[in-house]
Amino acid sequence: MAKDKTKETPLMGQYNTIKAKYPGALLLFRVGDFYETFGADAIKTSQILGITLTRRANGSDNSELAGFPHHSLDTYLSKLVRAGQRVAICDQLEDPKTTKTIVKRGVTELVTPGVAYGDNILSQKSNNYLAAVYFDKSNIGVSFADISTGEFHVAQGNAEYIDKLLLGFKPTEVVFQKSKRHEFMELFGDKFYTYPLDDWAFTSDYANEILNKHFEVTSLKGFGVDKLQTGIVAAGIVLHYLNETEHRNLKHISSISRLEEDNYMWLDRFTVRNLELVSSANENAMTLFNVLDQTSTPMGARMLHKWIVMPLKELKPIQERLGVVEFMVGHEELMADFLLHIKQIGDLERLISKVGLQRCGPRELCQLKKSLYSIEEVKNIALNTNNPYLKQLADQLDPCLSIRDLLERELQKDPPALLVKGNVIADGVDEELDKLRAISLGGKDFLVEIQKREAAKTGIPSLKISFNNVFGYYLEVTHTHKDKVPADWTRKQTLVNAERYITPELKEYEEQILGAEDKIQMIEVRMYEALVKQVAAYIRPIQLNAYLTAQLDVLLCFAQLAISNHYVKPELDRSKILDIKGGRHPVIEKRLATGDEYITNDVYLDNDTQQIIIITGPNMSGKSAILRQTALIVLMGQMGSFVPAKAANFGLVDKIFTRVGASDNLSSGESTFMVEMNETASILNNISDRSLILLDEIGRGTSTYDGISIAWAIAEFLHTHPTARPKTLFATHYHELNELASTMPRIRNFNVSVKEMSNKVIFLRKLVPGGSEHSFGIHVAKMAGMPPKLISRANEILKKLEIDRTEGQSIKDSIKKVQNQAYQLHMFAVDDPVLVQIRDMLNNLDVNVLTPVEALLKLDEIQRLIKQ
Numbered sequence: 034m035a036k037d038k039t040k041e042t043p044l045m046g047q048y049n050t051i052k053a054k055y056p057g058a059l060l061l062f063r064v065g066d067f068y069e070t071f072g073a074d075a076i077k078t079s080q081i082l083g084i085t086l087t088r089r090a091n092g093s094d095n096s097e098l099a100g101f102p103h104h105s106l107d108t109y110l111s112k113l114v115r116a117g118q119r120v121a122i123c124d125q126l127e128d129p130k131t132t133k134t135i136v137k138r139g140v141t142e143l144v145t146p147g148v149a150y151g152d153n154i155l156s157q158k159s160n161n162y163l164a165a166v167y168f169d170k171s172n173i174g175v176s177f178a179d180i181s182t183g184e185f186h187v188a189q190g191n192a193e194y195i196d197k198l199l200l201g202f203k204p205t206e207v208v209f210q211k212s213k214r215h216e217f218m219e220l221f222g223d224k225f226y227t228y229p230l231d232d233w234a235f236t237s238d239y240a241n242e243i244l245n246k247h248f249e250v251t252s253l254k255g256f257g258v259d260k261l262q263t264g265i266v267a268a269g270i271v272l273h274y275l276n277e278t279e280h281r282n283l284k285h286i287s288s289i290s291r292l293e294e295d296n297y298m299w300l301d302r303f304t305v306r307n308l309e310l311v312s313s314a315n316e317n318a319m320t321l322f323n324v325l326d327q328t329s330t331p332m333g334a335r336m337l338h339k340w341i342v343m344p345l346k347e348l349k350p351i352q353e354r355l356g357v358v359e360f361m362v363g364h365e366e367l368m369a370d371f372l373l374h375i376k377q378i379g380d381l382e383r384l385i386s387k388v389g390l391q392r393c394g395p396r397e398l399c400q401l402k403k404s405l406y407s408i409e410e411v412k413n414i415a416l417n418t419n420n421p422y423l424k425q426l427a428d429q430l431d432p433c434l435s436i437r438d439l440l441e442r443e444l445q446k447d448p449p450a451l452l453v454k455g456n457v458i459a460d461g462v463d464e465e466l467d468k469l470r471a472i473s474l475g476g477k478d479f480l481v482e483i484q485k486r487e488a489a490k491t492g493i494p495s496l497k498i499s500f501n502n503v504f505g506y507y508l509e510v511t512h513t514h515k516d517k518v519p520a521d522w523t524r525k526q527t528l529v530n531a532e533r534y535i536t537p538e539l540k541e542y543e544e545q546i547l548g549a550e551d552k553i554q555m556i557e558v559r560m561y562e563a564l565v566k567q568v569a570a571y572i573r574p575i576q577l578n579a580y581l582t583a584q585l586d587v588l589l590c591f592a593q594l595a596i597s598n599h600y601v602k603p604e605l606d607r608s609k610i611l612d613i614k615g616g617r618h619p620v621i622e623k624r625l626a627t628g629d630e631y632i633t634n635d636v637y638l639d640n641d642t643q644q645i646i647i648i649t650g651p652n653m654s655g656k657s658a659i660l661r662q663t664a665l666i667v668l669m670g671q672m673g674s675f676v677p678a679k680a681a682n683f684g685l686v687d688k689i690f691t692r693v694g695a696s697d698n699l700s701s702g703e704s705t706f707m708v709e710m711n712e713t714a715s716i717l718n719n720i721s722d723r724s725l726i727l728l729d730e731i732g733r734g735t736s737t738y739d740g741i742s743i744a745w746a747i748a749e750f751l752h753t754h755p756t757a758r759p760k761t762l763f764a765t766h767y768h769e770l771n772e773l774a775s776t777m778p779r780i781r782n783f784n785v786s787v788k789e790m791s792n793k794v795i796f797l798r799k800l801v802p803g804g805s806e807h808s809f810g811i812h813v814a815k816m817a818g819m820p821p822k823l824i825s826r827a828n829e830i831l832k833k834l835e836i837d838r839t840e841g842q843s844i845k846d847s848i849k850k851v852q853n854q855a856y857q858l859h860m861f862a863v864d865d866p867v868l869v870q871i872r873d874m875l876n877n878l879d880v881n882v883l884t885p886v887e888a889l890l891k892l893d894e895i896q897r898l899i900k901q
């Protein structure tokens with residue numbers, strides 16, 4: 034930008050001053066009808082938006098320039114923000130017509146990924162949370178806010194809890210202290226869009242001050258968060274950051290709630306990920322959320338998302354939810370009635386937030402009014418039922434009649450999306466407005482009269498009256514009739530085919546019409562703003578309506594699922610038994626090809642007789658599916674949903690832990706054997722009698738013996754724990770672990786059955802008592818289409834290894850033997866380069882860490898080399 038201030042134009046001077054205030058942000062600078070960008074911003078903008086980059090002399094500088102019309106702001110803004118830009122929108126703060134000097138400009142909003150509310154930027158079905166993280170000596174504080182919905186939460190705890198919350202809330206932006214970048218990255222990695230802030234704002238005094246001021250209170254006691262010292266600092270930072278980004282109309286953030294660790298079932302981060310609850314490493318994979326989401330409103334979908342990652346663990350609220358679902362299932366007509374009206378409510382939560390932000394357009398306000406009518410319908414339906422939950426809901430729903438009637442009276446029936454388009458305020462509300470509208474309309478009629486009269490008088494049948502911004506209303510005459518134009522008309526413009534004239538009479542009417550239209554616009558803006566202010570006084574009751582209907586929406590969704598997917602009501606109690614009959618995996622059963630049937634399974638666990646089940650079985654037989662479906666059934670039940678089973682009876686579960694052997698999630702790039710062991714240690718320190726543990730091929734990231742030893746030790750530990758007997762499902766390839774059952778009374782062996790028929794394996798997918806003798810990896814390799822020759826060689830090697838093992842030889846010696854056999858076959862002529870390559874490959878193999886599948890792959894590689 035211009036360095037020599039003396040040569041700077043006043044416009045660029047203004048630009049540079051404003052730009053300097055928003056470091057790191059891309060500045061959209063309003064000039065007339067355009068938003069312009071300059072210099073490096075222009076280069077970036079043109080690249081992201083694919084718009085033309087030009088060069089223009091600005092003062093002493095020959096700067097790059099890229100711009101777009103102001104009415105395209107919404108579209109372009111979303112593209113810039115999605116591309117990870119922070120965008121400062123600089124507007125003209127006064128009407129250019131009213132000033133002779135340079136127009137006053139200022140940034141009216143700084144849009145960042147976590148601080149956005151535009152429909153184009155947000156996804157309907159998910160929240161858009163901004164998070165702030167604060168590191169104290171003893172713990173970590175976190176706060177989440179979504180300015181598009183008005184939610185504001187706070188929590189504090191250890192790194193694992195905060196990480197779990199971050200994973201569940203999936204904030205689109207996280208702010209933290211600049212000096213703690215290292216700690217942040219170490220604990221939470223680089224999976225978030227982050228923005229470090231200066232350290233000074235991270236103090237308890239400042240946080241309390243800013244929060245008290247925002248909520249107009251003297252203490253945060255009323256919200257029950259005053260004891261969360263670290264969390265409060267984070268919450269203060271959220272408000273601070275919203276202020277910094279020029280978001281000052283935050284009335285809709287009307288309360289702050291504490292995320293109480295004790296109220297929800299604990300799902301460790303691996304469980305959230307491994308069970309693919311709301312997202313999956315594979316983008317196209319179906320998640321539990323995808324299967325369950327049959328909600329009718331975006332706010333219902335967002336609530337479902339929260340219920341999935343935060344299942345309850347108190348019996349009463351769970352049973353209340355289940356009771357409503359059961360009631361709905363039994364009253365399908367009523368359900369249809371509710372759905373009809375709930376669908377009409379739309380995204381009331383985001384609509385009312387826009388009122389708070391003072392960014393609510395007339396059409397949206399009209400939608401809000403319609404939603405209030407639907408709320409009344411829902412209230413009446415609920416009132417007429419005999420279900421206590423619904424009756425209570427009916428009591429709480431408030432159609433806000435006075436504000437609804439006001440909107441009905443003062444807003445046009447079908448107003449435009451934008452206020453500037455006019456015709457927003459209804460007729461009959463303001464006398465002056467009505468009068469001016471009559472003038473404007475009458476003036477237009479009169480113009481038609483003039484046109485008719487002049488056409489007759491001059492004999493120009495094609496005479497036209499039109500309007501443009503340069504010289505207002507004019508008469509247009511084609512060249513054919515040029516000679517007939519009276520002498521007192523003033524020519525203003527000559528076109529290829531026609532000429533344009535004005536007359537004193539035309540100008541007189543023009544003044545009247547345009548004057549009226551200007552005034553109309555001013556009155557409409559004033560009245561509309563007043564209307565929005567009045568609605569803003571109802572933010573709290575409307576937010577409550579939104580919250581209650583979102584809940585009802587989710588419960589209706591559960592009822593629909595129960596019917597369409599044949600889910601049953603789980604029976605929950607305070608026992609320590611988990612008894613699932615005919616359980617199914619809700620996602621896999623949806624993914625099955627038509628005609629295929631999901632094989633159901635029973636799982637029984639308790640604290641006295643069958644605490645740990647070791648599940649062995651071939652690859653691909655369905656071990657993981659059984660583990661996961663058990664957890665999902667428990668989780669769905671504690672969300673208040675019916676479950677995919679014939680019957681499910683279980684005592685409340687407080688925590689679900691999952692560990693998957695390293696090689697299963699190697700693709701995520703972070704799960705090494707070390708991580709696996711660290712995380713397992715954290716499980717072992719947090720278990721209780723009510724915990725459910727899923728261990729899936731734990732220990733397979735290391736050599737066979739290490740793996741077996743670790744898996745063995747873990748099973749033993751869980752069995753002999755002095756204070757807790759967590760229920761555990763342990764899937765493993767190591768059939769050696771079946772030995773455990775002989776000495777530990779609460780460990781039982783099961784296997785997922787298969788049938789071997791003429792050298793083929795048929796998966797029966799049934800969990801049956803008893804261990805299994807061997808793995809079936811080679812059969813899977815065969816199924817996967819590996820060459821028959823390779824398969825038969827693999828079988829040969831396997832047989833040899835098995836014989837040697839029963840004879841007490843080590844795997845290492847035995848593999849050496851197999852290799853030697855290969856040498857003895859004189860396969861390798863010394864100077865053949867391919868064979869030399871193969872020999873080296875074999876020499877470099879570390880058989881200690883080689884899994885059977887890896888061995889097969891190596892063999893396949895060798896075979897291909899030979900074929901070449």
Ligand SMILES: Nc1ncnc2c1ncn2[C@@H]1O[C@H](COP(=O)(O)OP(=O)(O)OP(=O)(O)O)[C@@H](O)[C@H]1O
Nearest residue numbers: 621630631632633651652653654655656657658798
């Ligand atoms: N009960 C079932 N009914 C129908 N299909 C099933 C069932 N269980 C599993 N499957 C199918 O089999 C596939 C493999 O199941 P799963 O991943 O549970 O096997 P696994 O024994 O854990 O295998 P590996 O040991 O290789 O990890 C699943 O993706 C699913 O398509």
